[in-house]
Amino acid sequence: MAELTTFSFQPGTSLLHKLDVRFKLLFLILISLISLGGGFTGLGILTGLVTALIIHSRLPLKSGFKEFRFFLIFLLLVLGARMLTTPGTALIEIKSIAITRPGLMSGVLICWRLVIIALLGFLFVFTTPSSEIKAAVEWFLKPAAFIPGKRIATMMGLIARFIPVILNQARETADAQRARCVQNRKNPLYRLIRLGLPLIRRTFEQADRLIVAMEARCYSENRTDPALCATRIDWVALLIIIIICGWIVSI
Amino acid sequence: MDIIEIENLKHCFVDGTLGLDRINLKIRAGAFVVVAGPNGSGKTTLIRHLNGLLLPTDGCVKVAGVSVQKDLMRARRLVGMMFQDADSQIVGETVYGDVAFGPENLRLDHDQIRERVALALDAVGLKDFAEQRPHLLSGGEKRRLAIAGILAMEPKVIAFDEPFASLDYPGVKQVLKQIITLHQAGHTILVITHDLEKVLAHADRLIIMQKGKIVRDGVPAEIVGDIETFGVRAPCASHLGIEVRSWLN
Numbered sequence: 001m002a003e004l005t006t007f008s009f010q011p012g013t014s015l016l017h018k019l020d021v022r023f024k025l026l027f028l029i030l031i032s033l034i035s036l037g038g039g040f041t042g043l044g045i046l047t048g049l050v051t052a053l054i055i056h057s058r059l060p061l062k063s064g065f066k067e068f069r070f071f072l073i074f075l076l077l078v079l080g081a082r083m084l085t086t087p088g089t090a091l092i093e094i095k096s097i098a099i100t101r102p103g104l105m106s107g108v109l110i111c112w113r114l115v116i117i118a119l120l121g122f123l124f125v126f127t128t129p130s131s132e133i134k135a136a137v138e139w140f141l142k143p144a145a146f147i148p149g150k151r152i153a154t155m156m157g158l159i160a161r162f163i164p165v166i167l168n169q170a171r172e173t174a175d176a177q178r179a180r181c182v183q184n185r186k187n188p189l190y191r192l193i194r195l196g197l198p199l200i201r202r203t204f205e206q207a208d209r210l211i212v213a214m215e216a217r218c219y220s221e222n223r224t225d226p227a228l229c230a231t232r233i234d235w236v237a238l239l240i241i242i243i244i245c246g247w248i249v250s251i
Numbered sequence: 252m253d254i255i256e257i258e259n260l261k262h263c264f265v266d267g268t269l270g271l272d273r274i275n276l277k278i279r280a281g282a283f284v285v286v287a288g289p290n291g292s293g294k295t296t297l298i299r300h301l302n303g304l305l306l307p308t309d310g311c312v313k314v315a316g317v318s319v320q321k322d323l324m325r326a327r328r329l330v331g332m333m334f335q336d337a338d339s340q341i342v343g344e345t346v347y348g349d350v351a352f353g354p355e356n357l358r359l360d361h362d363q364i365r366e367r368v369a370l371a372l373d374a375v376g377l378k379d380f381a382e383q384r385p386h387l388l389s390g391g392e393k394r395r396l397a398i399a400g401i402l403a404m405e406p407k408v409i410a411f412d413e414p415f416a417s418l419d420y421p422g423v424k425q426v427l428k429q430i431i432t433l434h435q436a437g438h439t440i441l442v443i444t445h446d447l448e449k450v451l452a453h454a455d456r457l458i459i460m461q462k463g464k465i466v467r468d469g470v471p472a473e474i475v476g477d478i479e480t481f482g483v484r485a486p487c488a489s490h491l492g493i494e495v496r497s498w499l500n
Contacts, residue, residue, distance in 0.1 A: 009344040011382045129344045131355075209339035212304055216332045217342075217400065218324055218356040227361055 008164035009129045014057040015233075016127040021136040023234040027241050028124050034245045035113045042248035043112050049244060050119050059126055067167065071118060075111045082107030130160035135225035150221045162207070169202050170195070254280040254408055254439050255301060260310035262296055262463075270296040272463040274310070278456075280407070283440045285471070287447055288460035289482035294443045295335075297460070298410040301441075302330040315407065328357065331401030335413040337393040338386070346372070346388070346396055347381040353404040371399040375429060391422030398429055409433055410441040415449050423449055427498055448486045451475070452497040459483060471495070 011017070016024065035046055054061060086103030093099075134157030141149030173195060185191055255278040262271040271293050278284055286294050299305040300312045303323040312319045319326040334340045343349025350371050354364040372378045375395040380388065385396055394414060401409055411430065415423045431453055434440045442450050451457065451471050459467035459474070461481045467474045475489045488495045 010384065011345050129348060131344075131348060206339060209334070209336060210342065213334055213340040214342055214352075216302055216304055216327060216334075217353040217404065218327045219352075220356060222358065224355040224358050224361065224364060 008125065010126055012057065012127065014127065015237075016053060016057045016123060018233065019127075019237060020228060020230045020234045021128050021132040022139060022228060023230065023238055024124055024128060025133075025136050025140070026238070028120050030241060030245055031120055032117045034248050035116045038113070038248050039251065040109070041251050043109070043116065045244065045248055046116050047112075050116055050123070053123055054119065057123060057127055059123060064122060068118065068122075075114060078114070079107040079111050082110060125160065125163075129226070130157045132226050132228075133157055133160050135228055138225065139228060154221050165206060165210075166199075166203050169206060170199055173199050173202065252280050253277040254315055256311075256313040256316075257300070258311045258313075260297075260300060260312060261308050262293075262300065262305060263308045269463055270305075271300075274463075274465060276458070276465065276468075278408075278439060278441070280439055281434075281437060282456055283434050283454050284442070284456045284458060285447065285450055285454040286441060286443045286458045286460060287445055287478070287483045289445060292460040292482075293463040294460055295412055296463075298332065298412060298441060298443060301408065301410060302327045302332055304332070328404055329406055330408045330410060331404060331406035333394070333397045333401060333409065333411045333414060335416055337390070337397050340397045340400070341385045341393065343385060345381065346377060346383050346385050346399075349385050349396060350399045350403050353400055357404065367403045367405070368399075371402040374402055374432075375399045389422065390418050391425040394418070394422070394426045395429055398426075398433070402433075406438070408439040408441065410443070412443045413445075414442060415444065415446060424498060427453075431499070445483055447475075447478075447483065448495075449498050451486055452495045 031046060031049075035043060038046065053059075083099045083103040084097065086100050086106055088100035088102035090098040091101050091104060134153040137156050138149050138153035141147050141152060177191075177194060182191060182194060185194075255276070257274055257276040260271055260274040260276075261269075264270055274297065286297065288294050296305060300307060300319065301314060303319045303326050306320060314326045314329050317325060341349055342352050347368055350368045351364050354367050359367070368381075369378070372381060375398050377392065377395055377399060380392070380396075385393065388396060398409075414426050414430065418426065427449060430440060430442065430450070434453070442454070444450060447457075454471050457467070457469065457471040457474055457478075458465055459478050459481050466481055467478060472494075475485050475495075478485055486495045
């Protein structure tokens, strides 16, 4: 049996699974925008909300953390860059390098915002099938006649379908290389090249096979999309999100 | 009535390699045909012409009397194809979603899709797995899911490319049973394999390919004797001079 990446849709019965995808997309955009302007208190409230949603939807945070390890390295780089480049009162000073208090504060804030947005994205993908994401994007782009909505939606749906496939390939390739003691090679560039090239090749091969299988089943842009239907629960959720966002803005 | 008619089919790949060399073949509706041959003999290339996944360099392929090139969608609806790697055939995020993929592409309405998916899942015994993630199914179940995905498009012909590859014994039996049930339900069956042992007992026609050509074509019992000269292992039973028996007995 295959071990799956957690960065993919998993069927379930949580509130997030039941919500209309258009509302979920709207919540994702709203909360992301609010988090960009939020201070420590606002981000604290949003963290509480995201934590509750993670627990409720049973997001496998432990394995998700493993998938996010490269993102965490990126966050550390952002934090380091902020701490070292923002002028202000020095907290620690070693020769000419100083870690400043405003730098630390702004670095933590930025990383916190990025973590919230990433977790929201994770929750969205975890609770929404890619066919619904495609249908929602198409719905949002419908009024803009000059934008090829169907094509963009199809591309987004395929990207959402492919992210777990690529992550799976990366894990399998890395495992195969670990089995042949790649960890004894300390040069990170060597290891990156050794992982990257076969991964790209395998991803393209897999994409090729998937395209053939989809073609064999008459795939086209014009297909029956999932029926999108807003219920009372979606409107109630929207009201709650607006209240929370308004509260954070007013702080 | 011949459901598949292939006339003078030639296929060259982009690098100039000759994949198929002047193939002439007719398959009657309801037949159970096994196509065997060593790797690179052109088996997969041949069946990919049946639903237009590959187009002829020369010659013509007709499905139910109509040229595949003239109406690709019709050919793809009439000829379902199960690929060697069942994983790469899975496009849905749930078992239900995967089976619904084909009918959605045919632009059926939601009620029709629900009905077809329910029938297809019932036919392969995966009704209780509808909300399960497909990648977590066993090898045999994945193959059955692929069959359900094909059945939901209501094809006349079903082509299986190495359906038993990397399956354990129960998995082989599950898939074989499914293929026989489909044949009994009236589908024309094409099985591509280089492992005749598992399926030959059920076939009414055996085609052997080598280097892009059909080198033997006939009733299995009559031609199985010399197939090893073409790089295909004959079933053990035929070596012992006894009748090839089904794996289901």
